[in-house]
Amino acid sequence: MEKIYMIPVNDAYDSDCECPLCSLRDKAEKNYLDYYLGPSLMEPDTRKITNKTGFCPVHMGMLNNSEAGRLGLGLMLHTHLKDMDAEVTSKLEQSVPQASSGFLKGKDYKAKLTACADLIDKRVATCPICDNINDAMGHYIDVIIWMFKHDSAFKPKLQNKTCCLPHTSLLLRAATNLSQSDAAEFVTILLNNSKETFKVLEDDVEWFTLKFDYRNKDKPWGNSKNAIQRSMRFLSSDRRDFDEQRAK
Ligand SMILES: [Zn+2]
């Protein structure tokens, strides 16, 4: 197994993040954002891809929020707009139904409208940053499964660190490649972790709501102040930094 992937996985499991896979994903995402905001956006090989794909809405927003790479972004968007225009506009033109519904006239207009909408949705969602992140996460998941089987020092880390629900789902899918007895042990670890996390979050969110009762006004917040944000991250694996100040 490649050390290059083992080190960041161990680091993530050793850190005090809420989900090690979210933390690995966020780091990979930052690297790829920096990459696409850097000189690469001017290089012909990268431009050939990004001119065609653009970026998904989430990563467009992140690229826009950065101060860097404005010229590269502008050049990429100019070619990307032209590429989208050529395909989407001609598909839209072909999709306009005949105004009157005579015999043989435009009876398949509904299918054409759906096909055009599908094309737009597919192209809007296409994103090389998402593709790169998914590739990296695939490697990290392989490493986690490998270390679970071969690295005795890793198992306690796995037991001590819960994952958000979307990443628990990724690990479950990977566990289908384990033997039944290995999967039994691996999934029991996931189960215990998620049971514990559900309990903690349910209690903390409940106390958050009870603090609105005037009788509890002067009682301590405990861990409830950011219970909403922690619950949202556990449920969604969301990339956004939920504003923890809002809890007050
Ligand atoms: Zn996660």
Ligand SMILES: [Zn+2]
């Ligand atoms: Zn994306």
